[in-house]
Amino acid sequence: MSGTDRTLFARPLTKEAFAPFGDVIETDGAAHFAINGGTTTRFHDLAHVDVATEGGRPLISIFRGQAFAFPVEIRMMERHPLGTQAFVPLQPVPFLVVVAPDRDGRPGEPQAFLAAPGQGVNYACNVWHHPLVSLSRTSDFVVVDRGGEQPNLEEQTYPAPYSVLAER
């Protein structure tokens, strides 16, 4: 954190840095092998999808996210206690990923990551995150998450907003 005490700088999204919050979905460094007679490469098992808790089922949806401009105000966070949630852009566009550790049932200080074109994310179960933040232009994302009858959305508002800047 730098600048005022509620200013964040987005840092590059990497598997290592994001590991406490979930998976980075990307071909770089992924296990892969040729299939279909060598005409296709399968980048295999890129994220841990967990949506079966309490009878949940996997949903595949498309979110069309409107573009935000920096500085991005982070006023609230949410989480999905019963399942993971993956976002994979359908076009090679950057987007902003904001997550936070849990602090006694509320989101702690947020961490901002800039997903590069070609990257996606999979939030682990019950991880605090900000709803989709597209950048540059309205973009479509394939979203894989949990369907079921039980409530699976918890939201918390920060006492004061954080402001995310693109970079130092």
Ligand SMILES: NC(=O)N[C@@H](O)C(=O)O
């Ligand atoms: N609410 C909803 O379906 N979207 C959020 O979960 C989100 O993370 O964007």
Ligand code: NI
């Ligand atoms: Ni969500």
